[in-house]
Amino acid sequence: MLKSLYIKDYAIIDELQIDFDEGFSVFTGETGAGKSIIVGALSYLIKGKADTSIIRTGTDKAIIEGVFTIEDYMKNTLDDADIEYDDELIVRRIISKDNKNSIRINQCSVTLNFLIDLFNEHIDIHSQKDSQYLLNKKNHLLLLDTYCKNNQLLNEYQNKYKEYLSCLNEYNDLLNNTYNESEIDYLKFDLNELEQAKLNLDEEEELQEKEKRYKSLEKYINSLNNAIELFDGDGGIKEKLDILTRELDIDDTTIDHIKENIESSYYNLIDEVDKLKNLLNSFSDDDFNIEYIEERLYTYSKLKRKHNLDVKGLIDKIDSIKEKLRFFEDKDNVLNEKKKQLDSLYNEATALAKSLHENRFNQAKLLEIQVIKETADLMLNHINFDVNFNEVELNNNGIDDVEFYISLNKGEDLKPLRNVASGGEISRLMLALKSVFTSLSDTSLLIFDEIDTGVSGKTSLAVGQKMAKIAKDSQVITITHLAAVAACAKNHFYIYKNDDSKVSKTLIKKLNKDEIINELAFISSADNSKSSLSAAKELYETAQKSIV
Secondary structure, eight states: OEEEEEEEEETTEEEEEEEOOSSEEEEEOOTTSSHHHHHHHHHHHHHOOOOGGGBOTTOSEEEEEEEEEOOHHHHHHHHHTTOOOSSEEEEEEEEETTSOOEEEETTEEOOHHHHHHHHTTTEEEEEGGGHHHHHOGGGHHHHHHHHHTOHHHHHHHHHHHHHHHHHHHHHHHHHHOOOOHHHHHHHHHHHHHHHHHTOOTTHHHHHHHHHHHHHHHHHHHHHHHHHHHHHHSTTOHHHHHHHHHHHTOOSOHHHHHHHHHHHHHHHHHHHHHHHHHHHHHTOOGGGGOHHHHHHHHHHHHHHHHHHTOOHHHHHHHHHHHHHHHHHHHSHHHHHHHHHHHHHHHHHHHHHHHHHHHHHHHHHHHHHHHHHHHHHHHTTOTTOEEEEEEEEEEEETTEEEEEEEEEEOSTTOOOEEGGGTOOHHHHHHHHHHHHHHHHTTSOOOEEEEESTTTTOOHHHHHHHHHHHHHHTTTSEEEEEOSOHHHHHTOSEEEEEEEEEOSSOEEEEEEEOOHHHHHHHHHHHHHSSOOHHHHHHHHHHHHHHHHHTO
């Protein structure tokens, strides 16, 4: 949820602070006051590329800051980026004329791609031009799969289809490739070299660990040897302690006591040095065979450079070369085996594609019913909506080519959605589709920029009621010129422009109930007469009761 939006020196906006609540909020105001600029600033905040043209004339930089509640979907992404958070997310963008631009989330610098990825599937900013996404045929299959919740089955199919394509490429390579004697000799040389190397998937890493260990052991073992030599060597500590104890062989009680303590320390020292010797003897020959370690590491490095492959790729290459050599010696049988594998994968992929089709087809009937119901709520009473299927060759999406078809009036033939709807009908149809698909998605904020253009009369109240219904699941913000739509909102913001002798500034005010009724009266009849106010009050109270 968007909690607040701060805008400074953006377009004609000097400085604005807007505090939002959950539910349905509307912006109203005269044309040119800056309503769409505010929505544009919010869109820019979460996905816009740096553009100095948005900086207000006479200033050096624009600032846009949004405060969002932390949603569960954000947490893993923020954790992975080491961005600290409590219950709020503060997104701040600064666009400067000197190109000292910045994007920060909770004071941590982030990239635009990171910001887009964080919000992309969860904030939907919809203007009239964005209707093209829903009208575009290439998006219809994706929308249907979203409705069907086909993720698991689609992933299973796509993995199998990928296996099939890989096998098909291998089969075609075998079918089209022939090898001469020199190429065969070269393959045999490579095979012999790789087999002689006796590569192991884990050995290189183990050798690298041993090499690292040896380098640290070398210093470690030298220190042990030096310490033992200091104690045991000629003129060492042990020899000098022997001399010391002999020198103290005096008939004196006090000296005898001191001598006993020194001898006790002497034997303790011998025990501790023996422990050092045992530790030194614990190292195996493998720990010191650095020549073998470096030779094996060189073998791995040389082969990886030669073939431009990692260790797994080198091991796989052995099988690949063997298959090529076997193919050269027994082409027909190898092709037959590969063809059997190819056919098997094709049949498995086709079976999954048919399951996918069946699920899509069955769910499409439910989608048709739901869209018709949603559009009927918006006074499109004679609409007929159809998900049209055509079977196509196996591809990454299965065997379905899908397009939404529609007729808006009785007796009309179904036609592609992109070819039928007029302005006002598009608005209502898009709103109905948004209502269906938003409820299936993780969209937490939905913004409409004058989607109700071309709507009037009773239909406008239905549009407002539909937006209010969507707002029960997601926060909704809309710009509207329709009193009936605005009457359905929980929160009403009035946008106006202040023109002084030098510049124009966009200002905003959150309206209370009486102010809302005044604004509704002005929107409806461009005056605030007693009758207009009475009609506006009735509209407001009726709308508010209808959305409870």
